[in-house]
Amino acid sequence: MRRAAIRGVLVGMSNAVVLSGLRRAYGSGQNAVTALDGVSLAFRAGTFTAVMGPSGSGKSTLLQCAAGLDRPDAGSVVLDGGNPVELTGLPERRLTALRRERIGFVFQSVNLLPALTAEQNVALPLRLAGRRVTRAELREALAEVGLEGRGGHRPGELSGGQRQRVAIARALVTRPDVLFADEPTGALDTESGAMVLRLMRGLADGGQTIIMVTHDPVAASYADRVVFIADGRAAGEDHAPTPERVAAALASLRPKVLA
Ligand SMILES: Nc1ncnc2c1ncn2[C@@H]1O[C@H](COP(=O)(O)OP(=O)(O)OP(=O)(O)O)[C@@H](O)[C@H]1O
Numbered sequence: 001m002r003r004a005a006i007r008g009v010l011v012g013m014s015n016a017v018v019l020s021g022l023r024r025a026y027g028s029g030q031n032a033v034t035a036l037d038g039v040s041l042a043f044r045a046g047t048f049t050a051v052m053g054p055s056g057s058g059k060s061t062l063l064q065c066a067a068g069l070d071r072p073d074a075g076s077v078v079l080d081g082g083n084p085v086e087l088t089g090l091p092e093r094r095l096t097a098l099r100r101e102r103i104g105f106v107f108q109s110v111n112l113l114p115a116l117t118a119e120q121n122v123a124l125p126l127r128l129a130g131r132r133v134t135r136a137e138l139r140e141a142l143a144e145v146g147l148e149g150r151g152g153h154r155p156g157e158l159s160g161g162q163r164q165r166v167a168i169a170r171a172l173v174t175r176p177d178v179l180f181a182d183e184p185t186g187a188l189d190t191e192s193g194a195m196v197l198r199l200m201r202g203l204a205d206g207g208q209t210i211i212m213v214t215h216d217p218v219a220a221s222y223a224d225r226v227v228f229i230a231d232g233r234a235a236g237e238d239h240a241p242t243p244e245r246v247a248a249a250l251a252s253l254r255p256k257v258l259a
Contacts, residue, residue, distance in 0.1 A: 016045040016178050016209035017066055021075035024061050024232075035061040036072065037232035043178070043211055045080070048204035050220035051213045052246065053229035054254050059213045060182055062229060066211065067103050067180045068095050079103070081177030100129050104171030104179040108186040110163045112155040112170075118142060119151035122170045129174065141169045145199055161192025165199060172208070179203070181212040185219050197222040217246035228253055 024036040035058045043049050051059050064070035066077055068087045077087040079102060087095065099105075112121045119138045126133040142151050145165040155163050164184060171179055181200070185193035193216075201222045204210050212223065220226045226238040226246055230253045238245055 014044050015042045015080050017043040017080070017211065018078045019062070019066055019075065020078075022062070022065055022072045022077070023074040024058075024065060024070065024072045034232050036065065036075075038075070039229070039232070039234050040075075041227060041234060043209060045177075045209050046204065046207045047225065048200060048210040048223045049212070050223035050226045050241070050246075051211065051229060052215070052217075052220055052226055052250055053235065054250070055215075057229045057253075058232040059229050061232075063180050063182055063211065063213050067105055067178075068099050069105070079177055100125060101174055102177045104174065104176035106164070106167050106171050106179070106181045106184045108183040110155070110160075110167045110187075112163055112166055114155050117152050117154055118147065118158065118166045118169075121155070121166055122151075122173050125170060125174050133173075137173075141173045142166070144172070144203075145169045146195075159192060160188050161195050164188060164192070164196050168196070168199065168203075172203070178209045178211060181210065183214060184212060185214070185216065193219065217241075217243040217250065220246045 019039055019041045022036045022039045026033045026035060039062060051062060053059050061070065065072045068077070072088060079085050079087060081102060085098065087098070090098065119142065122138050122141050123133050139148065139151060142148060145168050147162060147165055147169070150158065150162065158166065185196050188196060197219055200210055200212070204224070214220055221241045221243045223241060226241045228235045228237065228249060235253055236249065238249060
């Protein structure tokens with residue numbers, strides 16, 4: 001009973017991702033940089049979390065480790081989704097398969113293949129996983145991100161915000177446990193960025209777990225929770241973020257030299 005209760009806290013049904021004691025250093029000797037210095041965080045299923053912190057605080061490293069794109073030196077990453085699996089220590093082939101099936105990732109640079117249509121770009125992860133995919137599924141995936149009727153357009157014929165929405169549709173087409181986003185609105189104008197953020201908010205309201213790194217307090221205010229990282233460590237949380245509160249918390253974390 002007690003063990004079940006403890007397990008419930010660590011990797012229970014309600015958590016989509018649990019990070020425990022994550023450490024990651026780059027380089028060695030005098031050049032060694034500690035990017036993550038023992039971070040433990042849990043992300044509840046169906047919630048939208050923003051990760052914020054000063055430049056170089058370890059946000060991208062955290063996201064890359066949590067998404068199985070980088071390996072921590074110590075600590076564990078557990079993906080739950082009803083079928084818990086620990087990423088750390090998985091052989092590369094299993095990790096690749098797991099990333100393909102259970103993890104979605106969107107970046108600041110959208111990385112769509114320019115020669116392919118929106119529909120063909122969205123189909124790619126399923127094709128790589130050897131799955132059949134129908135036109136109807138692809139149309140539905142694009143409709144979910146507000147791009148019905150745009151399936152035949154190539155990236156060059158779409159706006160920046162529309163391209164990012166295609167990338168989100170591509171990341172979600174495998175129905176991943178978690179959508180990781182690293183500065184998804186960093187390259188967009190305010191209006192396109194707001195559309196992408198509203199889309200992500202709606203996806204989370206529909207049950208999608210989202211973890212997003214951002215520098216922008218307005219972007220962070222769309223999330224349910226903001227976690228702050230400073231010097232590779234967890235440095236507080238806000239469960240009712242507004243742009244003003246987030247900006248104030250961030251200012252208090254900035255290295256004195258930049259303040
Ligand atoms: N591949 C790498 N090799 C060496 N050092 C690295 C590497 N990646 C990150 N670092 C260092 O690790 C620390 C954390 O980097 P990370 O990119 O995670 O920070 P961040 O908070 O995402 O920064 P930013 O907000 O500027 O993007 C930094 O000091 C960075 O210089």
